[in-house]
Amino acid sequence: MIELQLRAALDQAMQRIEEQTRNHDVLASEVEQMRKLIEDMSRAHQGPPHDP
Structure with a gap:
């Protein structure tokens, strides 16, 4: 009985970890x-390189 409860709790914890991992990704x-x-916008804002 206790083993089944522990298994259920472990399964729930694993599901939460998997969900958090997906969210993180x-x-x-x-x-x-x-x-x-932002990099592209910064590059576009600077314009082409100037040749003296």
């Missing part, structure tokens, strides 16, 4: 996309 991807966008 999505957020990391979004941060990377934002970083690239």
Whole structure:
């Protein structure tokens, strides 16, 4: 009986960990996309390199 309760608790904890891992991966991807966008915007704002 206790073993089944422990197993159920472990399964729930593993599901939460998997969900948090997926959420982390999505957020990391979004941060990377934002970083690239900011980099591109900065590059566009600076314009082409000037040749003296």
